[in-house]
Amino acid sequence: MSEHIYENPDLIFETNYEKTIFESPDVINDMHNYVKMKPNESSAKAKTQLEQLDNVTLNIAITGESGVGKSTFVNALRGINDEDDGAAETGVTETTMNPISYSHPTMPNVYIWDLPGIGTPNFKAKKYLKDIKFDNFDFFIIIGSLRFKENDIMLAKEIKKMKKMFYFVRSKIDQDLQAEARKKGFDEEHVLSRIRLSCKENLLPIGNPKVFLISTFQLGKYDFQRLIDSLEENLSDHKWSALIQSLPVCSLGMIEKKTQELYRTAAAAATAAATTAGVPLPGFSVGCEIGIMQKYLQTAHMSFGLDDKSIERLAQRVNKPRDELKSVMKSRFAAGVNKTVVANMFRTTSMVAAKAVEVFLTGIPGFGNLPAMGIAFGTTLTLLRNSVKEMAEDAKAVITAAGL
Incomplete structure (x- = not known):
């Protein structure tokens, strides 16, 4: 040189x-x-790649029982606040009665779906997946707070049978830590480890799935980055690109x-x-x-x-x-x-x-x-x-x- x-x-x-x-x-x-490559050949190929990136569609399904924070999580993934125009409706009771899609504010081909709660006594996983048009979604995020319940497990089993990806998210971790912090001898890592172990024991009927501890209001903390790393391993290049560009x-x-x-x-x-x-x-x-x-x-x-x-x-x-x-x-x-x-x-x-x-x-x-x-x-x-x-x-x- x-x-x-x-x-x-x-x-x-x-x-x-x-x-x-x-x-x-x-x-x-x-x-x-x-x-x-020949100039015309390389240019045409590159423009095709850019068009694929622009036009790729990603559909993310958010489900779980009522009250676990599905709608708030939908808003967090879109980088918007619960009070913003166009935000998913949130509340202490079930506010989602039908599947609702929310497009990302800067990536219009990324859709985050707020699905109806699965906590009804007569819940049938097969019928639920049929009613929400299961095939439309690239992957599912099953949210639970406190503990995952029988309906969560039933749904995961059906999704697994149909060979789609699903991820368990244990929400409201910030609230758990705040409650535990009042106790003598509080240790954050010990509390988080205890919650992870409890979730794994709870989900033994479907093997040993990964569980991600997340605070919707503090996405940068806890396991959100681990969740994204797992998604990177399981999505195609184009869908991964759309996802990572859309995340807050x-x-x-x-x-x-x-x-x-x-x-x-x-x-x-x-x-x-x-x-x-x-x-x-x-x-x-x-x-x-x-x-x-x-x-x-x-x-x-x-x-x-x-x-x-x-x-x-x-x-x-x-x-x-x-x-x-x-x-x-x-x-x-x-x-x-x-x-x-x-x-x-x-x-x-x-x-x-x-x-x-x-x-x-x-x-x-x-x-x-x-x-x-x-x-x-x-x-x-x-x-x-x-x-x-x-x-x-x-x-x-x-x-x-x-x-x-």
Whole structure:
């Protein structure tokens, strides 16, 4: 590698990250894959992948007996408050008499279903699954508070027979801990272990299912991240991508999950953008499609909960001024993502990157005569991933300011 690249400060990205494109093996690997394909072929494939991500439908079923907090959990997954317009109706009695679907506010193809309670004396699991049109759902979350009951177990057995995924969520953990905290010698981990053991003993009739302890009002604590990890193992790539982008930013772990997924999908966006349309890269005969980059970055921005509506909902939930949360966002995307912001990226960072990439790649075997479109791809991919890094830092600052 030429030493003068590092000595020239003009060749360093403006995003204040220590690593440049030269130190990113992921970018180099993706460029290798890119140049193996014909430009038209790779662009068409990438656009198909992006369309699949946009159009994939995910249906999540939330069920359990009345009073366990199904509707509140539905709202929490959507990142909205119980009092917001369009929120699932909550109450101390059963408020859901028929299956009701709620689309996600920023991911309209993600549907979270609030199903009727299963606590009636004459409950029949087979009939219940038939009535709610079982096949429509990708997986089930069975919620219980205090303990799981016979109806929960009956339902899980039927779902298992039909080879669908189901997960047990023990809700209202925060309330249990508050009650136990009044006792002498309180130990939070001991209480949580005791609750887990009780749930497992309760569910022995269906084997040894995983049970996740969750507080709807504090998703970042307890087992919510473990639940998401289990879902990642059992969903297809496209459905997982839709899920992780839709989930609320509730912890540093969630920000990391979102960042990893956005890195993965950035390659498809960069491939689709590295076409002859749009803004030309300096020194090359090709250009990049600003519209594709803008759409990708807008999706990332909303996924990190940095859009105005998400910040407003968070401010209301944590009872802090909206402007206080907005003030900690320091990236170029603090005011949002629009065509001007994306175009300005080409006037600064990308020009430096494109020239630096060209110099660097001439010294790598197999890349010496890399087509201009390949360089445009590498530059665009680096821009997108560095933009995701910036947004992730903003997201971390926001949840810290919010006290999460």
